[in-house]
Amino acid sequence: MTVAVAMDHVDAAEEVSEFTLANGLHLVVIPDRRAPVVTQMIWYKVGAADEPPGASGIAHFLEHLMFKGTDEIPPGQFSKIVARNGGDDNAFTNHDVTAYFQRVAKDRLPMVMAMEADRMANLRLTPEDVAIERDVILEERRSRVDNDPGSILQEQMMAALYSNHPYGVPIIGWEHEIKDLNRDDALAFYKRFYAPNNAILIVAGDVEPEEAKTLAEGAFGKIPPSSSLDGRTRPSEPDHAAPVRVTLEDARAGRTTVQRYYLAPSYSSAKPGEAEALDLLMRIAASGSVSRIYKRLVVEQKKAASAGGWYSDSGLDSGRLGFYAIAADGVSAEEIDKAIEEVTTELRDSGVTQAELDRARKSYIAEFVDTQDSQSRMARHYGWKLSMGMSIEDVQAWPDRLRQVTLQDIKNVAQKYLVEKNSVTGYLLPIPEYTSSIGDKPAPVPQAGKS
């Protein structure tokens, strides 16, 4: 039940199978026989960016409500039943997908499949369920966003980065819109998007593909497909003309921190090869203590206590590049801002070195080996990529595509995407915020005759 955006990169050497049931459900089976456990994940191709305008938060709200009940499962019992059977379960909502997963002993797979199929079609919501869960989510928003200046600033930066595309609307929703969400909104969203032909079912673990298919047909096969899936047309982002800076002064902020986001394509929206080059660029530029930004700002210039960055590569319509640095004592946000700009200028002007490229590629391969060891990460990786429209072949060919990236490719994407006018820079400053003085001061005596 978390709001998640990060993802991992993995390859897969083992045999992954896929089937499409008659009702459109896409089944993917990832064998993993090291232990008698299975991971089931169901991915609905719907997220916060598919919400009707003004109803922000409904995708995440519905994700919470999916744990309420059906005719078969009493309210609030879903996770308890999984736990009583020795498993665990969770869910998350993103701008583009909503996913539910359970990890159980292999003999419990039929049970969790039946439960997941049941709530795909037969969700029952009482007005009380809805009212209680809305309060839970408002509290979640308060604790995660409103009590955390870093999250507040991130929300404002995203709103500035995406002025037209709904990625600018927070996944959890704007507080004033969450307050107005109701049972009808949730059920309308559920009926529109929750259907076998809008879902991918991942089964990873100790199970034969044909057995998983037979089980899925038994559990999900009777659910009719939806005829109301009307595509996912979101407004796209216009060209940006000018860089934006957002300044949050907050007494709760620990240290002066500067973040910069750039609009960039994602794996789904990029031209061939560009996402792979961006992946390597940002690994070299901003990942770890050998990265460009860390070496320049922390080690050499001693302007920052820490520095790094990332490539958010998983959106259906757009991705983002990000840099951040936490200022050293006595260093201003403006100095950090300039130092980040110098790092990006260097990348645009001179690209990266062969040694940096070789090291970055190697570290990805190491991660890929790690990921293959994790059943849940494999399930998550395939679920995410396939939800974004990729094929199993696309997923498996990724390491080869990574190997083809050249120094010139990296310099090209640096020059194309590390462009200031496509950036939003956030300053988080640990000093008291200005507050309106209404009510704090005695009413003044009206002044006469002075101008």
Added chain:
Amino acid sequence: MTVAVAMDHVDAAEEVSEFTLANGLHLVVIPDRRAPVVTQMIWYKVGAADEPPGASGIAHFLEHLMFKGTDEIPPGQFSKIVARNGGDDNAFTNHDVTAYFQRVAKDRLPMVMAMEADRMANLRLTPEDVAIERDVILEERRSRVDNDPGSILQEQMMAALYSNHPYGVPIIGWEHEIKDLNRDDALAFYKRFYAPNNAILIVAGDVEPEEAKTLAEGAFGKIPPSSSLDGRTRPSEPDHAAPVRVTLEDARAGRTTVQRYYLAPSYSSAKPGEAEALDLLMRIAASGSVSRIYKRLVVEQKKAASAGGWYSDSGLDSGRLGFYAIAADGVSAEEIDKAIEEVTTELRDSGVTQAELDRARKSYIAEFVDTQDSQSRMARHYGWKLSMGMSIEDVQAWPDRLRQVTLQDIKNVAQKYLVEKNSVTGYLLPIPEYTSSIGDKPAPVPQAGKS
């Protein structure tokens, strides 16, 4: 056929009449017998903020297309017929309203009424009309926005000021969305919003109210009301947490200019009395050479060559306060920014003086007298206010409400709305914009072994 946002403030002592026809058309008659001319304006309660997401510009596009033709009026002949009859005509689109008007000799009123009624119900569009007009609008956008750094910056500032409400989308539309607008979009928007029960017909001039009513019934009475008007629910703006700064560097910019916008209520969305107080506050703060900002920045500090501001009071859901200053030679945008902040701090801390308040009120009364002399301004004033849901009585009581504003009221709204976190500040800098160097430099020799 212009995109307009400004409005005037007037009072009306004369007898204004209103009628509602059986099909819901709201008719308002404003007598003016100084010359044998009449002004007809029809106001549709629909604007750019009512557009479907992703179809920005369709309201303004449809406004253009309304000049194409019907079964009665050959394509492109509407304005020519008005002109051949000695009149003139025009139209404009706003975020909240779309209005069409003609000024003609009084004996031509039946003719223009019939023409306006005809195109309310019987618009005919060929694919060629639509394709040609889309190119006209793209050219309009290029010349008005894309060739004018001030307009580019304003567009980016509005997008930052309204991150959730559609006021952040430009009235003319985002270029990439205008390119995709088509005949079906235009006709769907037309059928949804153009109907007698979504319109206000203003007739100002040398006409008897009953005569105008009879004419309107004859011309518009046969048009059936729409049953598909489904309210105007737009997403509202969340609380802002942090001030935003947008910097546009453009070689075409004349001089360094700083603008600051604040979110504030409009006459439609304000609590009683607040809009009137904001009106007076901004007149005192920023209108003319005796205003606070002009006196401080231009006369006393000599930091600015010019300075001023405004209150955009006419939105259905929200208004804006604005300040601007053009820097004197050698003065930086940051200095101007600080100087503007000092002016607003002074207003929050100390309010305004009685002499300033008296002078501002007096200048409004002078404007009101001026406006009453203009038939078209009266028609425009009533049309706008009534389209925003006000009554004729509300409009006429405005001067009295203005007279009740106190010094404390003004200080209260200054403290409530001149709040930095609700602001967006734009810097327009006349220096070359950073451009990506792709293609501008020879390809480098890949470097090896350096990190």
